[in-house]
Structures are given as structure tokens and as C-alpha cells.
Amino acid sequence: MIGSVVGMEHQVLVVDDDPMVSDVVRRYLEQSGCRVRLAADGSAALAAVAAERPDLVVLDLMMPGLDGLEVCRRLRADQPDLPVVMLTALGEEADRVLGLEVGADDYVTKPFSPRELVLRIRSVLRRATGSAPDPAAPAMLADGELLADTGRRVARLGGEPVPLTVREFDLLEFLLRNPGRAWSRADLLKRVWGWQIGDHSTVTVHVRRLREKIEHDPAAPRRILTVWGIGYRYEPEVTAG
Amino acid sequence: MIGSVVGMEHQVLVVDDDPMVSDVVRRYLEQSGCRVRLAADGSAALAAVAAERPDLVVLDLMMPGLDGLEVCRRLRADQPDLPVVMLTALGEEADRVLGLEVGADDYVTKPFSPRELVLRIRSVLRRATGSAPDPAAPAMLADGELLADTGRRVARLGGEPVPLTVREFDLLEFLLRNPGRAWSRADLLKRVWGWQIGDHSTVTVHVRRLREKIEHDPAAPRRILTVWGIGYRYEPEVTAG
DNA sequence: CGGTCACGTCATCGTTCGGTAAGACTTCGT
DNA sequence: ACGAAGTCTTACCGAACGATGACGTGACCG
CATH class of the missing domain: 3.40.50.2300 (Response regulator)
Known part of the structure; x- marks a missing residue:
């Protein structure tokens, strides 16, 4: 329903x-x-x-x-x-x-x-309709130092602006909206790219590019984690609740 | 259960x-x-x-x-x-x-x-079911200190995350969902691996690896017990009530 | 028309996983 | 107590997987 x-x-x-x-x-x-x-x-x-x-x-x-x-x-x-x-x-x-x-x-x-x-x-x-604070679609997504302004489509890392491309922002936004859960590449392709079928490596590469920009040490990511054999998972810095 | x-x-x-x-x-x-x-x-x-x-x-x-x-x-x-x-x-x-x-x-x-x-x-x-962006609602399997978060595909032992591989997690998940009774290696091969035939030692080894990670003393397991001549059984720490 | 940028694809490389084999050890029946 | 059957443990290696760097294309801009 x-x-x-x-x-x-x-x-x-x-x-x-x-x-x-x-x-x-x-x-x-x-x-x-x-x-x-x-x-x-x-x-x-x-x-x-x-x-x-x-x-x-x-x-x-x-x-x-x-x-x-x-x-x-x-x-x-x-x-x-x-x-x-x-x-x-x-x-x-x-x-x-x-x-x-x-x-x-x-x-x-x-x-x-x-x-x-x-x-x-x-x-x-x-x-x-600019309805009151809507938990399902906030304009600002924040997790610790990381901030995504969905209005301006700009991310910030500790106040510093981080230039993200369209895809990178979409990907980050999705992950920020759906943290904690492991998503397969197929899921991400579908929900971020809007593709039903496609090359999974597309996701891999974009995750890498995103990590390059928002992880302090891209080789040892703390936010976008790899779930081996499954896909990726966004690990909130601050646990919700 | x-x-x-x-x-x-x-x-x-x-x-x-x-x-x-x-x-x-x-x-x-x-x-x-x-x-x-x-x-x-x-x-x-x-x-x-x-x-x-x-x-x-x-x-x-x-x-x-x-x-x-x-x-x-x-x-x-x-x-x-x-x-x-x-x-x-x-x-x-x-x-x-x-x-x-x-x-x-x-x-x-x-x-x-x-x-x-x-x-x-x-x-x-x-x-x-309309529970899309809800990180708090993935199915959790819990038994005492042991927790299996099927959404994150992460296990926790007293709050501490325990890294499990895909197979290990599948095995643990199955046992947690079907505790208390003994499962033969053939059963587990069928229901966890999806194999009809196969080497039983595969199960043995994976049980060993799983014990290594979730038992405080792998040599004297308290959760995944050996049922001699039969197979294995998950012993709930907390009896179902 | 070059130059730059975004982005999908590809090839390569290192890592992790997981099934298998082999030997040590334990349990059980006699 | 002894042998057989069952289980534990370790090591190994091929295969699957993910990370990374590079390339090609097309859009956009000066």
C-alpha cells in the first residue's frame, strides 16, 4: 500500500x-x-x-x-x-x-x-508544497562532519565545500538517506542510476570517486564501507537514535 | 524460536x-x-x-x-x-x-x-511495506549477547561488531532462525549452501570458522554445539519464552 | 576548434573467500 | 584398551571479488 x-x-x-x-x-x-x-x-x-x-x-x-x-x-x-x-x-x-x-x-x-x-x-x-519539516525529504542531510545540501546540491566536509558531480551527489544523497543498510550494486544501479540492468562496475567506480572526495583516507573508508560479496553500506558517524 | x-x-x-x-x-x-x-x-x-x-x-x-x-x-x-x-x-x-x-x-x-x-x-x-528509509527496522536476530543484523549483514557480540564472511553470516543466520534442534551436515549443505550433494567437511570447516569468531572459547563452544554422530545444534543462551 | 570535465567502460592487480585435502585428535563400541 | 568412525584443526590454492588507473566518448566552454 x-x-x-x-x-x-x-x-x-x-x-x-x-x-x-x-x-x-x-x-x-x-x-x-x-x-x-x-x-x-x-x-x-x-x-x-x-x-x-x-x-x-x-x-x-x-x-x-x-x-x-x-x-x-x-x-x-x-x-x-x-x-x-x-x-x-x-x-x-x-x-x-x-x-x-x-x-x-x-x-x-x-x-x-x-x-x-x-x-x-x-x-x-x-x-x-514546502510542507513542514519532512523527515522523508529533508533539504539538508548531515552526518557528523559531512553535510549534503540537496537544495544547492553541494556537499560540505567540516564546513569546507566538496565539489561533487551529479552522479556522485546522487549516490551520496541516496546513501545518506538510507544509511546502515547494505545495498547491492544492482540496488544502487536501480535506485540511483534508474537502470534496471547495467554494468555493476559503474557503481564500483563511482563509489571509489566518491570515497576519494569524502573519506579522509580513501584506502580505509569510514563512511562508505564495502560489504564483501554484497555491496556497500553507509556507516553513520553518529548512530541514529 | x-x-x-x-x-x-x-x-x-x-x-x-x-x-x-x-x-x-x-x-x-x-x-x-x-x-x-x-x-x-x-x-x-x-x-x-x-x-x-x-x-x-x-x-x-x-x-x-x-x-x-x-x-x-x-x-x-x-x-x-x-x-x-x-x-x-x-x-x-x-x-x-x-x-x-x-x-x-x-x-x-x-x-x-x-x-x-x-x-x-x-x-x-x-x-x-512503506518502511523505506528506516535504518532502525532491519530484521535482527538476537540471542543473548549475540546479534545478527540481516540488513547490515553484520553480527555483534555484546555490541562489538564481528566481521563475518557471506557464508559465515548465512550459516549463523540459519542457525539463529532454527535453534535448538540438531542439523546434519547434509541438511546444512542443502539449506545454507543450496547443494544437494557435496563434501560434508565444507560444513565442518565453516562451523569451525564461525566458532572462532562468535564463541568466547572456540574449543568449548556454548552456542554452536556438536551433536556427535549427527551434526550441529544452536543452543540458545536465552530459552525461548 | 582545442581544452576540460563528467562518466561509463575496460584491463589489471591485489585481496579475500571458500572448498578441499590431510593429519591430529576425540568419541564410541567391543 | 584398541580400532574404527567421527570430528577438529591447519594449510593450501584456485576462483571470485573489489580497488585502482587508464582510456574513449560526448558535452560544454572559451
Whole structure:
């Protein structure tokens, strides 16, 4: 059970030309307590946004006519605060960077688990509606000397700014949000990269690069620990609770 | 059973026409604390879901009669929240098929490592039960001073972390979940290693290594006891109450 | 058009793991 | 007490795994 978004019922506009997709998405969103409208193409989407004033738009990247990027740009021009979650396929040229560039608040790669999508949407909604302190999506993640400012997407180590790339920050953010537990490379690929399949060494390398930046001694990491035969685990400096 | 199992015991339905596969999967899942039901084909699966109300379904894609896709669709129509993990042979069709069309929550390609499958299943269950970012809620097996944290895959002896290898942890976990009775080496080979046949000395050696790490005096073990002529038995420090 | 940066991939290398074998030791039946 | 069967202990070695450095590509910038 996905559970309802606390407090109010949100209205979500789902824009996708494939009914197969939009239908599944709608069912899941409705289940989680959202009102849902559908639009099959870009211009319908723009019209629907004007008419319905949704709280969030789920936008497929590849569509006939106005594609997701273009729709997103026009939305941004008009309503910069309207949260947008992008749907992209793996094979598509545009990856997340492109999506984020035009101002999407999050993206989900196809094929995705509907559950995952709903979680992302809820997270974006929570952030967007600026609701009170939300333990599920704090803007600042801190552990001892290490601080991750998810708003500015900047990390600090004892006050000193640490330049992290997009991937590195995503990875760190995920680990900080899910500390203590051992995550397999496949898990990380899926939840940080949004890939269902892929080369596990990608994770290995990025963990290494991240360690290089946030561990005092990268050869003997104290935060991002290797769980042999399993994956990695973030060890909180300060034990929660 | 000793050891407060913090975190609930899930029921999982495994659907596969190949007993070879489903049997191994079942053993691993049971070892990791799930109750398991088997179904050999699609219609049996649907019946079992209706009758048993499992928390999660592991579904083979290729099956005679109703295949995994069809089963998944019908499940979705009825119970959109029931998590499904797909088993697929490495193939090209998998991506398109699996992502949206049927809404599987994850999939694992054959051949797979049973351990990886169990990790995925746990991961899906965790998300599904909505306890995602909760580092305090992994299943803990405890007996007196000894603690096995299955989330972190770390054991503790009186608070002090004890580094265990994958096999050692698996073995300990099994014994903690099945204390008090004697297990033959063949049993352990089957249920911990997933082997039907094999050298019994493998077990002997691993028990030795485990004792070395968790017994105060490995020469006079108080937890993992030898049952002469039979095998081994985990002796709970605290008698179940 | 170079130069830089991010990032995925690959090859290599050192480490760890874990199964096996062999000998020492203990238990048990006679 | 003796031999046989069972168990413990140690050492070894191939295989699996992770760390590391380097390369190729594409995006972005001057």
C-alpha cells in the first residue's frame, strides 16, 4: 500500500501518448490518493495545465508533436513553480541531465516500477508544497562532519565545500538517506542510476570517486564501507537514535 | 524460536514450472525468514494468491499455460499493490515487456545468484511495506549477547561488531532462525549452501570458522554445539519464552 | 576548434573467500 | 584398551571479488 499523501489530495496531470503507460500510472496515482487527469500529447497537456491547474505534471519525453522537453520549457516560462516529473526511456538520447536542464524536478527511466514512480512523485510534491519539516525529504542531510545540501546540491566536509558531480551527489544523497543498510550494486544501479540492468562496475567506480572526495583516507573508508560479496553500506558517524 | 525477529515474517509465493529453480529459491527464502508457498503454473499461482494472500510473488516469465506476463496482468487487475518480482531468462524481450506493460516491481535474470534474488525481494518488500528509509527496522536476530543484523549483514557480540564472511553470516543466520534442534551436515549443505550433494567437511570447516569468531572459547563452544554422530545444534543462551 | 570535465567502460592487480585435502585428535563400541 | 568412525584443526590454492588507473566518448566552454 502506497499510502496517501498526508493532508491534501493533489491533482496530477499525466502526459503520455501511450495509453498503456498512462493508464497504469493513473491507477497507481489514484490509489495513492491523487486526482488524475490524462493528456495524450503536448498541446493537450498545455491546455490541461491552463484549465485544471494541476499540482504536478508527469511528462513523457518522447511524444508526437510537442515533445516533453518543449512542453516543459513552455510550462516553465509560464509557471516556474509547477513541479514536473519526466518519464524517459533508457534508449533515448536525452538523459536525466537534459531533463533536469529544462527544469524537471525529477525523472524516472522506463521501464520503471509504478511503485517507484509514485514514491518519486510524492517526494517531489512534498518538497514543492514546502510542507513542514519532512523527515522523508529533508533539504539538508548531515552526518557528523559531512553535510549534503540537496537544495544547492553541494556537499560540505567540516564546513569546507566538496565539489561533487551529479552522479556522485546522487549516490551520496541516496546513501545518506538510507544509511546502515547494505545495498547491492544492482540496488544502487536501480535506485540511483534508474537502470534496471547495467554494468555493476559503474557503481564500483563511482563509489571509489566518491570515497576519494569524502573519506579522509580513501584506502580505509569510514563512511562508505564495502560489504564483501554484497555491496556497500553507509556507516553513520553518529548512530541514529 | 528464539531471537526476536524484529520485523515481520513475510509470506512469499514462488511460481515456476521448474522444481529445480523453485526449490532452491524456496530454501533461500525460508532461510531468510519468509514463509514460502510454491506454484508450478499460472493458474495454480492465481489460485494460491487468492487463497494465501501472500505479501509478494516471485514469478517466472516463461511457463507453460498462463505465462508470467499474463499472470502478472491478472494479478494487477485484482491486487495492484501486490509486489511482483519477475524471473526472466536473459533475453531481448525482457525490457520492453517488463517495465510498464505488466508492472513488475523488479526482475532478476537467470541464471541468478540466490543471494541476489533474496536481496532484491527484501528490497521490494521493504519499499512495498512503506518502511523505506528506516535504518532502525532491519530484521535482527538476537540471542543473548549475540546479534545478527540481516540488513547490515553484520553480527555483534555484546555490541562489538564481528566481521563475518557471506557464508559465515548465512550459516549463523540459519542457525539463529532454527535453534535448538540438531542439523546434519547434509541438511546444512542443502539449506545454507543450496547443494544437494557435496563434501560434508565444507560444513565442518565453516562451523569451525564461525566458532572462532562468535564463541568466547572456540574449543568449548556454548552456542554452536556438536551433536556427535549427527551434526550441529544452536543452543540458545536465552530459552525461548 | 582545442581544452576540460563528467562518466561509463575496460584491463589489471591485489585481496579475500571458500572448498578441499590431510593429519591430529576425540568419541564410541567391543 | 584398541580400532574404527567421527570430528577438529591447519594449510593450501584456485576462483571470485573489489580497488585502482587508464582510456574513449560526448558535452560544454572559451
